Amino acid sequence: MKKKYLYMIGIGLLSVSACQKDKLFPASQTSVVADDNFLPFTTPARITAQVEGLYSNMRSGNLFGGRYQVYNDVKAENWINSTANSVTAYQTWTETVSNTSSEVLSLWSQAYYVINNANLFIDGMTAKGNTVVSAALAKNYVAEAKFARAICYYTLVEMYCKPYGPDGGASAGVPMRLTGNNLYGNYDLAPATVAKVYDQILADLNAAETDLPLTYTDAATNTTRAHRNTAIALKTRVYLSMQKYAETITEANKIVSAAAPFTATTGVAFALQASPLTPFRTYTTTESIFSEPYLATETGGSQSALGPYFNGTGSAEFYLNVTNGIYANAAFKATDLRKTLLTISVTKSAVTKFYTNKFPITTYTDWQPVMRYSEVLLNLAEARVRSTNTLDPQAIALLNAVHGRSDVGTVYTAASFTGVADMISTLLTERNIEFLGEGLRWNDLWRLNLPIPAKAAVPVINPTDGPYIWPMSGNEQQYNKLIGR
């Protein structure tokens, strides 16, 4: 009797040991370990996936997946807030963000997350990846990482720093980080000046221009990943922000033909589409220089996609300011296709409100535009007028190319303007109409150091007022002792 039980327990004890050491060192079944072996860089597929990952993180709702464009639009005068929700840009709209407001914290950290991933990628390629993929591919990929780094730094400068113009970038910028961080450590770092940050942005974009491929094999990739012309296009925006008009012209000329119809003659053949509606319904045309893609299985956020902010879908956060916003501007004619095709009115309880119709899909699968070719054309036009201080004929042709496709029949000539200032004003108005809901309005006010016009109960904000630019991220202030701002 007794023996039977002893045998039982004896066999039981023998069959499993008292310590299964391998179980103390388990391997993840779902993720790649990142350590000194650079496992994420050991196969070409992993390296390619990392490049895609950079774009995926740029697509975050806190960045180009909507909120960046939202903040740029609602900080200005074209929209009236209807939900008073501080999670959905209410404080940006009222110009009352604090250093702990969620938009101030989230955009900052997401932009730097992408920057660090780009840095880690560049470091990892040097350490390992360059031996895994071909030299040509390695160059392309690193250039894409530099493009990602550049556009994120530009975003930070634009939201958190004073414009370059008034002081030539002497004011405090943001911390400049160019190597990857993946360990716990002390990351105190003083901000570089705005000028230094611009230097880095341009250095990265110049390198990207050199090393990026001319085109990809399909239109979707041309719109969602950086190729050479993307880097050049972004440089026109950057130089325009620095009020460096000669450089803007130099860059733009690389991708804008001398005469209409304006197109890029090498690389991806950027061109305007016949209808202004097309780029918002067919996302991968040559007009869309860079966009964030969404589809049914990868939808935008209900509180970050542009639709619920500007298209009256979902929570319909904002509606068009019909008092003093661009919608009410006489230059935005009722017959303008951008009004007839790209705005809508919704009447609820006998109150009619107007919205853009660029992002109509209620399931948030509209692609979110970051840059369109019409911007490059208008960048060039403005730079030409400003640098020549004349009613530049090419500038007028460029304006007509953009304006004329929507306001068919109206043709500007030199006689249309009372002078250079009037033409610049017309160009700015044109931009305001053309990019409504696409996040360029604040950019235009900021680069020119212009006051933010009043809207509803929100007063005028002058460039000298505290709320003109966003405050520094409160978390950065807390955890970076050298931030100094």
Next chain:
Amino acid sequence: MKKNLLQFLFVLLLLGSNAYAQSKTVTGTVTGKDDGAPLPGVSVTIAGSKAGTVTKADGTYSINMPAGQNSLTFSYIGYLTTTKVISGVKLNVVLETNQKALNEVLVVGYGTQTKRESVGSISQVKGSDIAQQPVQNFEQALAGKAAGVQITIPNGVLNTPPVFHIRGTNSISLSSQPLIVVDGVVSYSGDFSGGESGGNALSNINPDDIETIDILKDASATAIYGSRGANGVVVITTKKGKKGTSVVSVDSWMGMTKVIRLPKVLDAYQYVALKNEALVNAGTYNPASAFTLVDKDANGNDINTDWTKVVYRTGSSYNTNVSVSGGNDKTSYYASGNYTKQQGVIKKNDFVSKSMLFNVDHKANKYVTYGAKLSYADQMNLAATSSGSLSGEAYATAGLGRIATLLPPNLPIYLNDGSYNSTTAGIGIVNNKGYSISYPNPQVALDLDRANNEINHTAANVYLVINPLPWITLKSQYGLDYIFTTNDSFANPVNNATAGATDNYAQNKRWDWVNTAQFDKTFGKHSLSLLLGNEQQRSTVYGFGLARTVLSDPAFNQIQAGFTTNGTSGLSNSEDYLVSFFGRLNYNFDQKYFISATVRKDGFSGFGASQKYGYFPGVGLGWELAKEKIWTTIGADKIFSSFKLKGSYGKTGNNNVGAFPGLSFYSNGVFNTIPTLGPSSNGNANLAWETSKKYDAGFDFGLFNDRITGSLGWYKNDVTGLLFNVPTAPSAGLASSPLVNIGSLYNKGYEFNLDAEVIKSGSFRWTANFNIAYNENRITSLPGGQQITYSTSSLEITNINRVGGAVGDLYIIKSAGIDPANGRRIFLNAAGTKVEYTFLGTQHWFNMDGTNYTPTNGTVGINQNSDASDYGNSVPKWIGGFSSSFHYKGFDLSTTLTFQAGFKLYYGTAASLTDQRFWNNTTDILDHWTTPGQVAAFPRVVFGDNVSNGTSFPTDFNTYSGNFLKVKTLNIGYTIPKSILNKAKISNLRFYVTGYNLFIFTHYPGSDPEVGSNGTSNSSQGVDRNTAANGRTFTAGLSIKF
């Protein structure tokens, strides 16, 4: 085999002697002295022999007495053993309860000990003390029952795990909840619901099945649990069968729960007057385009909606337990079944549970004992939609707790055509103009949505004990704890732009195998006990699910119906493994000097490659003064029946770090259908456990023959190597903040516990327990000397950890009332200077002299980073309880009072309730400023203003003392006299009524000062932000034994 033969012969012999010798049959009834109730299962043996029987359910016995035998021994657990000499053939015996409280058996790690021999700090709570309460899990009933044990139930949502702290908050980043050991197997604990109701893993334990709960607090008791012992250990022992004829118990109650202390909000007329005034003050009132009004419904009546009635209800509850237990010399069993259906105060929030437990123990022979436990529970944690009360939900737009008081009362639930007043953008504002509302009409979600959770929890074990020699015990126990959890949610197409269903399923599986060898030997006055053991525990998680959107046909709402878009949900895959070797040596000399030494070596997979193993030693000493001669000489023995000094020191750890915190990972994602890879987490290869050094000193005493027992103790827990997800500058761009062993804190305090049998005279008895504990929690170092702030639901920074403060102090901006001159709220900046706020215009912040206020650090106005200060601890310093139980003849009355004191609560809900957007307000707002010179409680109302009321940052005018005294339970019962019951063959029948969460004495204005928006998180306690109100429950029930 040989033994069985012997027994058989013995029985034959007995039969034989019955035939030939002068034997007789003795009968009688055994009753308990206290209540005179018959005692079933009392062992009746013939003195000096092994022959015997047990009493039946009615307490009667019948035994054959062989010739020459003349005395019987009666023994029963909890009663003093008595031997009686028989003169006739009838013998009724009255058994006295065992008064010696110090002889109670405590369940400790991997064994048991009498209270008298224990040198650890251990509180024992009897299962009967927490039974029959309208709770969903036993933890909720533990409040006030044991010294140094804090239970705070954070909200009124059913089955949420309470904050369960033993001797303060012992961690910052890791769990500070104790280790829960159920019948020798470490159980899953915490919330396993992914729905909108709570899903406490421990609700599988029916409180009525619990025999004892032993709470191990100091190092001598917890060091045997090594890297898991830092937060204390709670050892639960379920009921086992007792020898005797089977006893069937049925306990059943039903009851109702009503919401308490709801804020009183404005009705439609008051609301319209106030908001129009606010619109006028804002300069935006326009009789054509910006106004509010009291509208008419379809019947022509004024619309005046009480949204709290839409959200809250009077819930009803029902609970039944049935158990059977019994056994003989060899086998004992306990089986029970429980069905409970409880409704919460929030509509559709239900808890429905079916559970079963079966315990069986069999003594095969002198050497071998084995047994098994099987328990299974199927629990439905049901809710329609977010209550806004669970951790992370404080600002949920659909949070029922908030919208019940936020929604304007002049809006209808249904439009006049009978349809919902709802759009996908929020509730409609009917004929009001000038604003819109993004908050939904709760009626829609309550009717159409669901956010349910189902937990299948199996806890089982088998064990084998071999005693090769009487003093050697070899034991092997293999246990399982499996939680299979299913979440099922649906968002309707009426008020959601995208209707969808999300379902997911996760298997949490754990096995635990413990092998121990115990040696107990007594040499003269030396008593020695040695335990050696090995434990392995492995846990895995495997989960997956579907998130489907765009419903194809609104007639359906199940996950299996037609949807056009399919996504994933709840993917999880992880594992951990713990291997340990441990030992314990207990020695005492003459029950006078005690020593207990333990050591454990733990290896845990979660830690960094270089830090897999650790050692955790502990030692305790005890000295029973009452056994010393001097004690008698000075006459102290006249008062003190026992007086034991004790102290302990040891090291324990906290290993709640998850599966792979030592490693950094890149994870896959997808970008426009193409796979992506990128940094997803940052690990730390040197990661080790948090170490808790525990010091403990105190004394236990018994007065008047242990009629009063008590203990007074001091303790200090020095926790070092605190793990932090150390925040780095966001510009460093790390994917996650790595866990780093950095920082330290301590908890120190006192505990006092007193148990007394106050009155015991004839038919009247009064027993009472009082306990109180004081705890001081101090952070002594933090990463980089920094202070770390914590937010509620990622939106509002409410708490701060800083060196010199306690864990989770409130981080608040101070204020100085309302300026009578202009009705503006006055805030105080960091320097204490008064700054006024107005919502109007571009310049919002003014100095008191009317000039613009410009902070020197370049920030704008009053803001939290510049101006908030540590406003004191959010965790109570004082906790305790008072339990009392009266018996008079058939009547009994028992109460439990609990109290917590010495802490602050941030009542963020008050900011919502005075917000000057379209939000409804409490009637308090009526005392707002309107004319110069007026001294008012609230500022001038300006439509859109969400700063003056405290929505933008936490303020002192919304912060209150949390001190409270609660009448937690009151239970009145009546037991039908035996004389009546005996005819019905019922041994016991009791009727009772219970009140739960009965009265609260507090200055706190919220529904319940036992509250928390952030669940069991350590660093953001003391915040009540839009938490749904709590309820009060009354039940009536009966229990029958037969």
